[in-house]
Amino acid sequence: MSKRIDVGDLNIYYGDFLAVEGVSMEIEARSVTAFIGPSGCGKSTFLRALNRMHEVIPGARVQGKVMLDGEDLYAYGVDPVNVRRQIGMVFQRPNPFPTMSVRDNVLAGLKLNSKRMSRSEADEVAERSLRGANLWNEVKDRLDKPGAGLSGGQQQRLCIARAIAVQPEVLLMDEPCSALDPISTLAIEDLIGELKQNYTIVIVTHNMQQAARVSDRTAFFNIAGTGKPGKLIEMDDTTKIFTKPGVKATEDYVSGRFG
Amino acid sequence: MTTTTKAPPEADQRPSGRRGSVRPGDRNFSIAARAAGILILIVLAGVTVFLVSEALPTFQADPSEIEGGEGFFSYVWPLVFGTLVAALIALIVATPLALGIALFISHYAPRRMSQGLGYVVDLLAAIPSVVYGLWGIQWLAPNVQGAWAWLAENLGFIPLFTGPASATGRTMMTAGLVLAVMVLPIITAVSREVFLQTPKLHEEAALALGATRWEMIRMSVIPFGKPGVIGGVMLGLGRALGETMAVAMVLSTGGFTWSLVSSGNNTIAAEIALDFPESSGLKTNTLIAAGLVLFVITLGVNMLARWIVSRRKEFSGAN
Numbered sequence: 001m002s003k004r005i006d007v008g009d010l011n012i013y014y015g016d017f018l019a020v021e022g023v024s025m026e027i028e029a030r031s032v033t034a035f036i037g038p039s040g041c042g043k044s045t046f047l048r049a050l051n052r053m054h055e056v057i058p059g060a061r062v063q064g065k066v067m068l069d070g071e072d073l074y075a076y077g078v079d080p081v082n083v084r085r086q087i088g089m090v091f092q093r094p095n096p097f098p099t100m101s102v103r104d105n106v107l108a109g110l111k112l113n114s115k116r117m118s119r120s121e122a123d124e125v126a127e128r129s130l131r132g133a134n135l136w137n138e139v140k141d142r143l144d145k146p147g148a149g150l151s152g153g154q155q156q157r158l159c160i161a162r163a164i165a166v167q168p169e170v171l172l173m174d175e176p177c178s179a180l181d182p183i184s185t186l187a188i189e190d191l192i193g194e195l196k197q198n199y200t201i202v203i204v205t206h207n208m209q210q211a212a213r214v215s216d217r218t219a220f221f222n223i224a225g226t227g228k229p230g231k232l233i234e235m236d237d238t239t240k241i242f243t244k245p246g247v248k249a250t251e252d253y254v255s256g257r258f259g
Numbered sequence: 260m261t262t263t264t265k266a267p268p269e270a271d272q273r274p275s276g277r278r279g280s281v282r283p284g285d286r287n288f289s290i291a292a293r294a295a296g297i298l299i300l301i302v303l304a305g306v307t308v309f310l311v312s313e314a315l316p317t318f319q320a321d322p323s324e325i326e327g328g329e330g331f332f333s334y335v336w337p338l339v340f341g342t343l344v345a346a347l348i349a350l351i352v353a354t355p356l357a358l359g360i361a362l363f364i365s366h367y368a369p370r371r372m373s374q375g376l377g378y379v380v381d382l383l384a385a386i387p388s389v390v391y392g393l394w395g396i397q398w399l400a401p402n403v404q405g406a407w408a409w410l411a412e413n414l415g416f417i418p419l420f421t422g423p424a425s426a427t428g429r430t431m432m433t434a435g436l437v438l439a440v441m442v443l444p445i446i447t448a449v450s451r452e453v454f455l456q457t458p459k460l461h462e463e464a465a466l467a468l469g470a471t472r473w474e475m476i477r478m479s480v481i482p483f484g485k486p487g488v489i490g491g492v493m494l495g496l497g498r499a500l501g502e503t504m505a506v507a508m509v510l511s512t513g514g515f516t517w518s519l520v521s522s523g524n525n526t527i528a529a530e531i532a533l534d535f536p537e538s539s540g541l542k543t544n545t546l547i548a549a550g551l552v553l554f555v556i557t558l559g560v561n562m563l564a565r566w567i568v569s570r571r572k573e574f575s576g577a578n
Binding site: 051056085088089091093095098099108163 | 370458467468469474479482483485
């Protein structure tokens with residue numbers, strides 16, 4: 001489990017519009033990498049390009065390379081479905097399947113791989129994943145109740161459990177706490193700290209304290225103006241980005257002087 | 260808000276938030292909405308009263324006086340059978356087709372094509388039922404006659420396909436097929452709308468787990484749309500049960516028979532349409548009583564649909 005990602009000179013287009021330009025970066029295995037930057041700077045778009053989820057939007061395409069342990073995700077003949085089975089994703093708003101129970105939500109990804117599992121095996125995976133997402137104790141008595149009946153924070157942890165149930169190499173998180181209250185946020189942040197033992201984690205956040213708390217490395221994205229492409233300004237160890245960044249724009253942003 | 264300071268003194272004494280603070284717009288709308296709701300109930304009650312009171316002589320009459328001479332029940336049950344069978348054939352044929360078309364339009368077809376296709380399907384709904392009837396007699400019946408003959412020959416041991424097959428093709432199966440085409444646009448349109456409303460969030464949840472497009476549809480689109488689809492199917496069933504003209508034209512009617520590939524059988528609606536103009540006295544009452552039976556069947560179907568939809572409410576995705 002857990003592989004590194006190398007991105008080489010990646011451009012992302014929506015139709016003719018260049019949304020993200022020339023991003024190169026290395027994301028270490030078993031670490032937490034945070035993407036920060038103002039709204040519309042392309043960090044979410046870039047995150048989605050890492051597991052080809054941007055292709056859901058008509059007209060979206062990329063140029064460049066994204067390598068998962070040396071394998072190009074955009075090579076000819078690579079099925080995006082297989083990419084997403086290795087690189088999981090957690091979204092901004094919790095999105096458990098409303099028609100499924102808690103247990104079925106966790107097992108949803110495994111059923112896709114159409115593996116026949118015995119009931120005891122399935123129970124085991126469900127428990128392991130829910131424990132992994134720090135949710136087991138709260139839901140163990142209502143595994144057959146609908147997933148949508150949980151609180152917002154619990155739903156988000158359910159989504160994390162669902163994502164790690166398939167044991168992906170990488171876990172992408174797109175502002176996973178922005179719809180949650182501070183206590184739920186803390187629970188998720190603790191969880192991220194535990195998950196990085198086993199997974200490569202990339203997290204987009206608008207909350208700079210959060211980036212400082214959870215991540216090992218931080219990438220700052222910025223945009224020159226509306227209609228211009230987003231760019232990676234700088235990427236470094238999180239402590240360095242927040243104490244003595246190399247670029248003036250980064251310093252302005254993290255210190256709140258961003259105009 | 261300068262007006263509040265100049266409000267008349269009695270306005271200040273009213274308890275805020277409850278009575279008195281109702282704005283005219285809210286009040287008018289509430290009256291209009293309530294009136295519309297009550298009107299529907301009145302119309303429904305009126306129809307029920309009419310049906311029951313006009314049908315009553317049938318139930319009071321001596322069984323030998325009723326058409327067929329053996330009482331109302333033995334008169335009406337073949338018609339009920341015909342009505343249900345025709346509607347069932349229509350649904351069995353139309354539902355899978357409609358779901359396929361709806362999914363194709365909502366999730367597979369390129370945008371331009373899906374719009375065009377949507378219009379075409381909607382256009383099917385705009386064709387009058389007389390035209391469907393003509394099409395059924397002139398084109399469909401002769402063309403499917405061979406298929407029914409084949410069924411009678413090879414599957415004749417099943418009571419439903421007992422031969423000899425009708426030479427004209429104007430059979431229950433043909434009538435069912437015409438009804439299928441007629442209910443197709445309703446089921447398709449309703450299903451398409453609910454499929455399109457599937458939250459992006461749920462679709463992305465499935466895709467991010469590595470679902471193929473079909474798996475995504477099975478995991479998020481279909482569960483989300485299920486109550487709507489059931490509603491659409493029931494609307495279609497309602498139309499199929501009550502459809503008069505097309506069945507009256509296509510079906511070569513006759514007495515009860517299990518065979519769906521020979522002429523015979525009739526539906527309630529078609530029977531009423533065919534016999535009513537020349538009926539008088541007790542026969543009229545009998546036909547109205549048959550209409551009452553149809554009314555009860557449709558009511559039952561709708562209640563069943565509601566029950567199915569509400570059964571797993573907490574899993575419905577509405578919360």
